[in-house]
Amino acid sequence: MSQLQDNFGRRFHYLRMSVTDVCNFKCTYCLPDGYRPDGKPKFLSLNEIENLVAAFSEVGTQKIRITGGEPSLRKDFTDIIRVVADTPNIKTVATTTNGYRLAKHAKEWYDAGLRRINVSVDSLDPKMFYQITGENKFDEVMRGIDAALEAGFERIKVNAVLLKGLNDKDLPKFLDWIKHTPIDLRFIELMETGLGHDYFQEHHLSGIDIKKQLEQQGWLFDLPRVDDGPAQNFSHGDYQGRIGLIMPYEKNFCASCNRLRVSAKGKLHLCLFTENGLDLRDLLQDASQRPELIERLHGQLEQKKETHFLHQGVTGVTQHLASIGG
Incomplete structure (x- = not known):
């Protein structure tokens, strides 16, 4: 079966x-x-995940990122990693985590097949970290990053959402940190969702401002690699770490889109913002359903739009990013 491709x-x-x-x-x-459950959630089972990943592996998927919510809250998280890593054609297994369980489990997850990890750290000031996250776990998360470095992950990224009036003064601290630490630091521009209009208006900060500061300090733009996606990456000869900027409001942001999303309840999302998703769960019960599932995936790609329309003020149907894994 041919690789998934859209009309663009x-x-x-x-x-x-x-x-x-x-x-x-x-x-x-x-x-x-905080998290507010809608009834008793029934998330994809390990068997459903195995069938899903197997189908995607047959249509050109080479990289899978396990996301949440907080994915490590699942008791079978290590088993999920192993299932994904053991699937033919899947070359890269990654996850995004808030890092609170990383110190204890980094080696275990690595041994199961996890190779890349993104940790959310929105501030290097423990007080600001608490103000943004609502949790006093800064030291715990930082120990987790050290454990990941020690475990030998091939790439560790730290995600920080840019927030005007909160962490926008943290750039010097972040730069000091990655001078001698081999991680990729990624600044993510705040995106407006259905529930966040007022917050967006108060705290949105354009990534262009950070880009100008970096260029003034001698950071150089790196030519995109195949798996970079929409991030603009920068490096500096005096620093072990790199910096990536994710600026969804910049023109042509969607031109390099290379990712699809499946929610924890089995819905395919072609974009983070533009549609309600297509249910795949009825075709995840048995391996014999794989041809029909693959046919459905190809058919749905014909509906993918050229852009997310965020730059036109369209926030789409996503109420908050935790609902479909960010």
Whole structure:
């Protein structure tokens, strides 16, 4: 079966697969009131995940990122990693985590097949970290990053959402940190969601401002690599770490889109913002359903739009990013 491709010639080799929308943090830009379950959630089972990943592996998917909520809240998280890593054609297994369990489990997850990890750290000031996340776990998260470095992960990224009036003065601290630490630091521009209009108006900071500061300090733009996606990456001869900027409001941001998303309840999302998703779960019960599932994936790609329309003020149907894995 041919690789997934849309009507604009974009090929999709990267799947962001949510395994839960539960999170134990209360980040102000995502879940300011904490996680609120809608009844008793029934997230994808390990068997359903195995069937999903197997189908995607047959249509060109080479990289899978396990997301949440906080994915490590699942008791079978290590088993999920192993299932994904053991799937033929999947070359890269990654996850995004708030890092609170990383110190204890980094080696275990690495041994199961996890190779890349993104840790959310929105401030290097413990007080500001607490103000943004609602959790006093800064030291715990930083120990987790050290454990990941020690475990030998091939790439460790730290994600920080840019927030005017909160962490926008933290750039010098971040730069000092990555001078001697081999991680990729990624600044993510705040995106407006259905529940976050007022917050967006108060705290949105353009990534262009950070880009100008970096260029003034001698950071050089790196030519994109195949798996970089929409991030603009920069390096500096005096620093071990790199910096990536994710600026969804910049023109042509969607031109390099290479990813699809599946929610923790089995819905395919072609974009983070523009649609309600297509249910795949009825075709995840048995391996014999794989041909029909693959046919459905190809058919849905014909509906993918050229852009997310965020730059036109369209926030779409996504109420908060935890609901489909960010």
